[in-house]
Amino acid sequence: MFRNVIKSGTAWALERTNGHHWIATLTGSAKAPAVIGYHRVVERYTPDGWNAIPAMCISRQMLERHLDWIGRRFRFISLEELGARMQWGGRFDAPVAVVTFDDGYRDVYENAFPLLKKKGIPAAMFVCPGLVGTRRLLPHDELYLLLARAFARWKAEGRTLPRFLLNHGVWLPGLDRMARVFSDPFPAMQFLLNGLPQSELYRVIRALQREVELEEEALEPLRLMDWDMVLEMHRAGMTIGSHTRTHALLPNESRQRMEAEAAGSRVELERHLGAPVRHFAYPCGRFDKAAIDAIADAGYRYAYTTCLHHDQNYPLLTISRKLLWENSCLDSRGVFSAPILSCQLKWVYDLVVRCQQNHGCPPAGAMVYRDIPSLSAFAGRDSTRLAA
Numbered sequence: 360m361f362r363n364v365i366k367s368g369t370a371w372a373l374e375r376t377n378g379h380h381w382i383a384t385l386t387g388s389a390k391a392p393a394v395i396g397y398h399r400v401v402e403r404y405t406p407d408g409w410n411a412i413p414a415m416c417i418s419r420q421m422l423e424r425h426l427d428w429i430g431r432r433f434r435f436i437s438l439e440e441l442g443a444r445m446q447w448g449g450r451f452d453a454p455v456a457v458v459t460f461d462d463g464y465r466d467v468y469e470n471a472f473p474l475l476k477k478k479g480i481p482a483a484m485f486v487c488p489g490l491v492g493t494r495r496l497l498p499h500d501e502l503y504l505l506l507a508r509a510f511a512r513w514k515a516e517g518r519t520l521p522r523f524l525l526n527h528g529v530w531l532p533g534l535d536r537m538a539r540v541f542s543d544p545f546p547a548m549q550f551l552l553n554g555l556p557q558s559e560l561y562r563v564i565r566a567l568q569r570e571v572e573l574e575e576e577a578l579e580p581l582r583l584m585d586w587d588m589v590l591e592m593h594r595a596g597m598t599i600g601s602h603t604r605t606h607a608l609l610p611n612e613s614r615q616r617m618e619a620e621a622a623g624s625r626v627e628l629e630r631h632l633g634a635p636v637r638h639f640a641y642p643c644g645r646f647d648k649a650a651i652d653a654i655a656d657a658g659y660r661y662a663y664t665t666c667l668h669h670d671q672n673y674p675l676l677t678i679s680r681k682l683l684w685e686n687s688c689l690d691s692r693g694v695f696s697a698p699i700l701s702c703q704l705k706w707v708y709d710l711v712v713r714c715q716q717n718h719g720c721p722p723a724g725a726m727v728y729r730d731i732p733s734l735s736a737f738a739g740r741d742s743t744r745l746a747a
């Protein structure tokens with residue numbers, strides 16, 4: 360609540376004094392295109408967190424408010440146009456925005472796609488071809504739901520996640536110090552997702568499946584698109600990019616697995632789409648030097664992160680993208696606030712709450728986002744790799 364008051368007050372003051380333009384200049388995002396990312400688009404947003412990760416959902420109504428406000432101040436462009444401008448240089452004559460969706464949830468097809476078509480807004484979607492058209496859930500959803508149910512049960516029995524993991528031979532740094540987060544399924548899910556390779560993660564998931572059961576009605580809303588849906592969106596003009604084969608967080612994986620996830624997903628997508636795939640989004644925004652190399656070697660030209668860090672040698676493979684959800688732009692009364700959305704798109708709050716990831720590419724920890732002309736200078740230097 361207190362944080363929300365500060366957020367609303369800051370947005371209001373910055374809006375009145377034009378201060379967010381100053382801050383945008385400081386973060387380097389003043390002239391940068393606004394690349395926006397969403398996950399699920401639900402009919403009605405429910406904050407209880409029992410059947411879905413709240414921070415991955417936005418209601419159709421709230422999405423429309425975002426898009427309407429952005430559309431009045433920015434020109435919506437496709438990822439193809441953004442990529443071409445970034446690669447070959449040239450300023451945009453007006454502020455531009457790109458809308459993207461991660462993970463390929465079926466509700467994006469059902470709720471966002473009709474809205475985008477009605478408004479004529481170009482958009483992009485990053486999918487995991489190993490999961491499209493299957494009954495499998497995304498690993499973060501399955502883990503989150505299982506943890507929510509396990510915590511509810513263990514609370515009464517006095518059991519804890521660290522003890523459960525140790526009993527199953529799973530250890531990861533910080534497990535002993537992170538005990539306080541292990542009553543809330545969201546930070547616990549993030550901790551495991553960020554710390555374990557996928558094979559270990561699925562070992563934890565299988566162990567949790569022996570503890571608690573997931574009800575079919577909880578699983579249905581989390582289903583992913585099938586290939587017919589993806590192809591229909593592609594034919595309608597949406598850019599389809601890769602999000603790895605199975606939503607693997609690349610820095611957690613071996614070099615071999617990294618390559619299989621990066622290159623394998625591109626081959627599979629191109630086979631289904633019958634068109635080249637040039638865009639990639641790092642799952643959960645996780646990248647490091649080895650992940651960037653794998654993406655470059657797999658032949659992607661553009662890759663998107665979720666923070667302001669970027670690799671100066673590969674600016675086109677570390678393009679900043681702002682993730683938004685239902686509550687991203689609410690004021691202290693819980694009402695949509697245009698000044699807060701404006702601040703979000705200029706990365707104002709990221710000056711305070713910085714990305715904690717060590718991406719291992721210098722200068723980690725610094726805000727070094729560049730605008731389009733400087734990116735184009737890098738593009739020339741990288742052209743041999745990026746043109747692959």
Ligand SMILES: [Zn+2]
Nearest residue numbers: 461462642643
């Ligand atoms: Zn994702």
Ligand SMILES: [Zn+2]
Nearest residue numbers: 666668714716
């Ligand atoms: Zn970062």
